[in-house]
Amino acid sequence: MQPVDENTLFDFLGQSMFSRLKYLHPDADVSDLPALIWLIEQLAPTQVLGVNLSSTSYLALCQTLEKVNKPGLQVNALNCFVDDAQGVSYHQQQYQEFSKILANQSALSSTYDFIYIATPTAAGFEKLDSCLMPNTVIALQGAVSSELEKTLSAYFERKVALSEITLFLNDVQFAHAIFLQQLPAYINKLSALFTYVESSLRERLKWLALESGFAQVEVLTQDITRLTHDKSQLERNVEQQATQIQRQQAELAALALTQQQATVLCQEYQQQLQQEQALYQQLEQQFSVVQKNHVELQQNIKLRDTELAHLTIKLEAQSADQSKHLKLLKQLAAANETVQKTQQVIKQQEQALLEVNKQVEQLKAELEQQQQAAQEQKCQYQERYNEMEKQRYLQDFTLFETQRALHNYQQEVVKLTAIIQQMSKNLENEKHRQTLLKQQVQQLKNSKVHKLLNAASRLTKPFGNNKPKQQLERQKALILSSNLFDEQWYLSQYPDVAEKKLDPVIHYLKFGGFEGRKPNAKFDSRWYIASYPDVAEQGINPLVHFIKFGQYENRATQAGE
Structure with a gap:
């Protein structure tokens, strides 16, 4: 086996082989994908069937066929996408124009020119007998049992092993591939190709991880910018709310002062009412005294009337005695005069009592009006005070919630900053390690001993080791x-x-x-x-x-x- 030059290797290497997979399941095994992608790019089939494939392998197949872009392309999936709903959703979004997921084997098309089967069995292959054409290429991923190999030998004339994929194909279809004319040489070159691709893919994966780290740093930087903006906005809102709270606290203080004045005024009204009540009680006492005096005067008048009656009787009885009669008349006149004076005094006292009663009634009415007005004003002040207290409580609660949110944002910013610093440090370490690895790889590539050792190892190891x-x-x-x-x-x-x-x-x-x-x-x-x-x-x-x-x-x- 001759060593393969790098430029020669790239002549056989398709563009899709170094393409980044658009969909990669975390648990996927991608060891068979380089050979599969290269084979699809070389054969460019139009009727393709994938059987028992993982979601990553089938979507890689669709991605490569989409790049080949051959007219009339039709791809079917049978027993693929097991337990991967995300892969099914991605398939519907990207490849549903030319790819279809079959529900069962009865939905298969008439024929296929390329069939890729994972974990193949003889029984499963016999069910695909009606889908084969003379130039159909069968690619099997995994170990091929002797029973299955006997079954396939009845249909196909050639068997070729590529990495982890085994091909069964006829001369007609094999002639369609680029590498038919010099099969042994191409197989040797392909062996070296996959070795080179494996190391290149590893380097590519490392750089993809580094690019992913840069992307995460950029996203985190955008998050910090957004959080800083939100923090500034929150600080402005807090300042506005603090100003509003101070203004409302001043109004509340003024309201409290007004309420204190109203309370003092009510106390003054109460004192005035008590004084007027005391005055009323005094007037009541005086009125009772006047009434008592009036009763006594009435009694005196009755006594005088009785005495006058007695005197009149005596005067009539002693009419003969003139001197006594005149004396009695004088006494009677004096008694009448005394009675008239007493009656005048009683009338004056009654009028004075009526005036006092009128004043007491007026004072009572005024006092009731003042009490009612003071009570209404007190209720108004109390309602306004309660409303201000409620507003102040709401403002305090809003301020507390805003401050807590601001605190949480600050903590999040600190955490994100620490994460970015750690990731930056890790990226610097990764860059340094990548630089050292590149230098070592370059030194190894430039080493003639290394090239000779690779060539010797390829000569001593058979293909499919x-x-x-x-x-x-x-x-x-x-x-x-x-x-x-x-x-x-x-x-x-x-x-x-x-x-x-x-x-x-x-x-x-x-x-x-x-x-x-x-x-x-x-x-x-x-x-x-x-x-x-x-x-x-x-x-x-x-x-x-x-x-x-x-x-x-x-x-x-x-x-x-």
Whole structure:
């Protein structure tokens, strides 16, 4: 096998192979996508069927076919998008013009010129017999059983292995591909191509993670600008509300002063009323005295009348005695005069009493009017005071809520600032690491020894080697040498692994790390992947990433560190 020059490699490399996937599920396996994208770009089929594919693989297929843009393109999906509602929604938005998700096998079209099947079985392939044409290309992802290989040999004349994809095709269709005429040479070149693409994609993923970090910094910067603007607006609102509260407090103080004046006036009215009531009581007492005197005078008058009657009787009885009669007449005249004077005094006292009663009634009426007016004014003042108290309470509550919101915004700004500083620091570290890696890669590329070693390794290793298995063994050795994987603890925590008698390290590398299982009590795989999106985007095992990069970047292994 001859070494492949980089310029020659790019002659076989399509534009879509380095395109960024528009949709990537966090748990997706993208190891088969470079070969699939390159194959679709070379064959440019028009009737395509995807069977048992993940949402990421099928949407990558649609993305590549859309770029090829061949007239009459029709793509169908059968048993794809399992448990990925987000992928279905993205498919409906982007590719529903030429792609259709089939409900069952009865909805298949008549024929297809390219069929891509994941996890194939002989029984499942026999159901697709009616969809095959003489030039149909079948691409199978994963291991091909001997039973399925016998079934496919009845339909196809060639079998070619590309990375993790196995092709079954006829000479007619294979001649349609660009690489038919020099098949062995192209297979060698493709082997070197996928090795080069793998390293290039890794570098690309690292730069995408760095670009994602810059985008997050820009978003956080915009958030801080918005929060700063909101903070200024809130401060202006607080100042306006504080001014309004001060003005209302001044009005409330004036109202309180007015209420105090009203209270003093009411107290003065009460004192005046008490004085008038005391005067009324005195007048009542005087009136009772006058009435008593009037009764006594009436009694005296009756006595005088009785005496006058007796004297008259005596005068009549003693008419003979003139001197006594004259004396009695004089006494009678004096008594009459005394009675008249007494009656005049009684009349005067009665008139005076009537005047006093009139004054008392007027004072009572005036006092009642003043009391009613004072009570109404007091009620008005009380209502206004209550209203001002209510407004002041509402203003205080609004001011408190505004200050609390401002405080929360300030805390959020502080947190975002700290996050930006940390991300900036991480980005600087990443830039430095990327620079060192670039320098090392460039030195390796320029090294003739490295090129000779690559060429020798390609000559000694057959196409379709056990690279994933070797990589798995290397990762296992890396984990065991780090002393970060507790095998006994892992088996005790996950009895299903112990029951199946699986190698705990291999199980964690292939499944456990991506399922959120912990390699030890202090490393949370689920939290690590969720906290560092670049790990999820690269599809690397969380503990392997921590051993290679995370521990040197001071990344935490669980919440609270």
